[in-house]
Amino acid sequence: MTIDVPDAITGNAKRYADALRDAREGVAHALDDLVAEFSPMLWRVARRQGLDRVEAEDVVQSTWLALLRSVESLTTPAALPGWLVTTAKREAWRIRAKVRRETPADREWDELADGETGIDFDVVERLGMAPRYASLWRAVRQLSDRCRDLVAVVATVERPDYNEVARALGMPRGSIGPSRGRCLNQLRELLQADPDWNG
Amino acid sequence: METAGRNVAGADAPLDEVDAANLAAVRRLQDALDPMPEDLVAGVRFALSLEQLDAEVASLVEQSKVDARAGVDTAEQARTIIFESSTVTVMVTVALLDDDRIRVDGWLSPEGEYRVELRTPSDQFRTESDVMGRFVIESAPRGIFRLVIRPPRGRHGNPPVVITPSVVID
Numbered sequence: 001m002t003i004d005v006p007d008a009i010t011g012n013a014k015r016y017a018d019a020l021r022d023a024r025e026g027v028a029h030a031l032d033d034l035v036a037e038f039s040p041m042l043w044r045v046a047r048r049q050g051l052d053r054v055e056a057e058d059v060v061q062s063t064w065l066a067l068l069r070s071v072e073s074l075t076t077p078a079a080l081p082g083w084l085v086t087t088a089k090r091e092a093w094r095i096r097a098k099v100r101r102e103t104p105a106d107r108e109w110d111e112l113a114d115g116e117t118g119i120d121f122d123v124v125e126r127l128g129m130a131p132r133y134a135s136l137w138r139a140v141r142q143l144s145d146r147c148r149d150l151v152a153v154v155a156t157v158e159r160p161d162y163n164e165v166a167r168a169l170g171m172p173r174g175s176i177g178p179s180r181g182r183c184l185n186q187l188r189e190l191l192q193a194d195p196d197w198n199g
Numbered sequence: 200m201e202t203a204g205r206n207v208a209g210a211d212a213p214l215d216e217v218d219a220a221n222l223a224a225v226r227r228l229q230d231a232l233d234p235m236p237e238d239l240v241a242g243v244r245f246a247l248s249l250e251q252l253d254a255e256v257a258s259l260v261e262q263s264k265v266d267a268r269a270g271v272d273t274a275e276q277a278r279t280i281i282f283e284s285s286t287v288t289v290m291v292t293v294a295l296l297d298d299d300r301i302r303v304d305g306w307l308s309p310e311g312e313y314r315v316e317l318r319t320p321s322d323q324f325r326t327e328s329d330v331m332g333r334f335v336i337e338s339a340p341r342g343i344f345r346l347v348i349r350p351p352r353g354r355h356g357n358p359p360v361v362i363t364p365s366v367v368i369d
Binding site: 012015023026028031032035037039040043044053054057061064065068069129133136137142151152154155156179180182184185187188189191 | 209210211212213214215217218221222223224225226227228230232233235236239240242243244246247248250251
């Protein structure tokens with residue numbers, strides 16, 4: 001079974017268009033739903049750019065404020081997720097260039113990410129994760145940086161938004177929707193090959 | 200079934216239930232290891248609603264903290280803050296009512312009947328100042344708030360809406 005991806009005009013793009021038009025007209029709370037929907041994605045973009053948690057919060061907030069200020073010029077609603085990702089990345093670079101940190105952004109995530117540390121039993125237990133998440137983490141760590149960025153960010157959005165977000169992130173588009181692409185295919189194969197994941 | 204990373208057919212195949220499940224698992228993993236702060240969405244909405252006002256942001260001029268009503272069971276503190284914009288000065292005194300609520304007394308200059316809103320990330324409270332420019336918000340949640348001040352209509356059109364920076368009562 002494949003994921004049903006709504007047509008660009010009638011699906012998510014319509015929702016984005018309505019929200020952006022309301023925001024242009026000054027309707028209060030016009031962007032509230034989009035904020036709930038896409039903030040986790042922006043958070044992940046900022047964190048994957050190596051910002052700490054406080055900086056990442058700033059990036060999420062300033063990205064939305066930038067959208068409100070650019071709402072007149074954003075004429076292609078379907079491009080909204082891509083616009084958000086690009087703007088958040090730019091904001092993150094700006095902050096990173098300004099602040100030269102000596103300590104890593106998030107020790108837990110970063111030390112794990114460096115590959116020195118695996119997800120051990122302590123982490124699994126403390127965070128209340130199922131033991132098979134250690135396999136998932138092993139698989140994610142084997143992906144290239146680019147693939148990890150993509151998987152980390154795409155994973156934050158609800159299914160119906162894969163289409164736009166995947167495109168914004170450079171995932172190839174197939175005839176009926178986004179293709180799995182190299183990165184997701186790799187993740188899938190790594191997991192399939194892991195007896196702990198399937199067991 | 201794909202068996203190799205170079206398998207082109209696998210990469211070209213449409214997203215399916217397995218991919219969705221893998222992505223959902225990645226999402227749960229990320230949420231466990233590095234969750235987005237819970238109040239971030241409310242904070243962003245708050246910032247957007249204030250940005251939409253297109254208001255002048257007043258600057259903090261003075262802040263003082265005094266013990267008030269000491270001698271009661273719990274010594275409570277009142278805090279006086281003065282903000283200034285190009286058109287209006289507002290002095291507010293914030294007092295703790297109990298662990299969760301505050302009372303805000305304010306005085307606006309030049310004196311007059313302003314519409315005053317106290318906004319928190321989750322609520323807003325409206326009132327009007329009297330002819331002397333005095334206003335009171337009897338009870339609002341402790342935490343973060345900003346005041347939105349709409350001056351009376353002037354002879355030369357509408358003076359700008361003024362908004363204070365965030366006040367945090369912790």
